[in-house]
């Protein structure tokens with residue numbers, strides 16, 4: 058095999074691609090018929106950062122040392138940072154490929170901003186503060202993108218939290234159209250062995266338009282002009298994929314994958330409001346109305362735990378000797394953690410009916426736990442509910458849309474499709490068109506290396522679905538130059554990223 062094209066579709070969800078709309082997506086259907094496909098179990102948490110990086114390194118978030126977009130830098134209450142590429146010290150699939158003499162093109166892959174040096178080119182992802190930043194490698198190619206895109210190259214839609222759905226729809230189509238133009242351009246103008254791009258449009262469509270197509274959604278509007286918005290967009294993306302496939306050299310392997318799926322969102326659970334009602338979190342003074350919780354509002358001497366909102370929740374404990382004004386002693390830590398886990402799991406909906414919340418301890422789900430992990434990771438209602446960090450609502454369950462789009466949440470299973478040399482499939486005991494069970498996001502990088510007939514590095518979690526090959530792994534020695542790491546954002550850029558991620562509902 059000489060070449061591999063990886064089509065990343067953030068949030069593409071199996072119930073739509075494999076089941077409901079497969080007949081309407083002829084190009085994805087073609088890849089499934091002539092390859093293998095299956096639901097792809099995401100990492101914990103199933104969130105864009107860290108999921109794509111976990112997929113492309115085959116390392117879990119604990120090993121990567123980041124647990125979401127925003128992470129704690131130290132045990133001080135106010136020190137948070139956004140995990141861009143400079144915080145990622147793991148060897149990525151393309152680093153291994155480079156060691157094996159392969160050239161890569163990466164476009165829009167989450168957490169590739171700021172871009173690192175590579176044998177190939179990189180166009181950074183939506184963690185780029187704005188286009189004045191150096192978001193490409195080599196730096197000069199960013200000057201070409203608008204001309205190639207035939208218009209302003211859109212890294213990600215801005216002002217996502219809008220009621221002007223027509224405008225938003227137009228922006229998402231523009232972004233996607235221009236991304237595919239850039240992809241087609243580099244597919245044909247660059248030399249490459251591995252070509253990967255990630256289109257964010259499906260994720261943005263789900264969050265903004267899910268209510269119009271799902272009769273089970275509390276805000277469903279029958280006969281809305283947007284009832285087919287997501288479906289039409291999937292068809293549009295499928296046609297764009299068709300255009301890419303038409304121009305490929307025969308024999309090119311194609312992978313299509315998403316980092317997680319989607320499901321309807323029921324509402325939000327105000328995790329801090331609940332902690333306050335339980336007496337675990339105390340504020341300095343009463344509130345008049347809903348506000349975002351900030352560390353200065355908290356009476357730390359009387360607070361045992363607090364939470365962060367987002368598509369899932371992270372709960373942190375105020376531990377004696379660890380946090381500046383910690384109160385939970387080391388001796389009671391584990392008992393307190395078990396109690397809170399149980400209490401959160403039994404928190405029901407407004408009527409007290411069970412919602413199937415799942416709570417994880419980091420050390421139970423990761424092979425190691427680097428940097429500062431949450432003390433508990435919470436999927437409210439198994440991700441039917443998002444978590445809201447705000448306080449002063451006076452209620453635990455809220456439905457209004459004031460923290461970002463809330464039509465859909467992330468689901469744990471994404472999609473995976475692999476079309477490669479049929480003899481490789483046969484040799485692995487697989488047959489064309491087969492739907493596979495039990496695929497994990499961690500299997501993707503080993504499988505791609507295997508397509509290049511390269512071995513799975515020993516530290517990777519996953520395994521090749523083609524059964525792997527055994528060969529000397531000498532080429533795997535690799536280390537990141539420490540001077541390249543942890544540059545983070547300037548304060549100004551950090552504000553831009555914070556605003557963008559808040560609009561999108563990630564934080």
Ligand SMILES: [Zn+2]
Pocket residue numbers: 067068104105106260316317
């Ligand atoms: Zn995603």
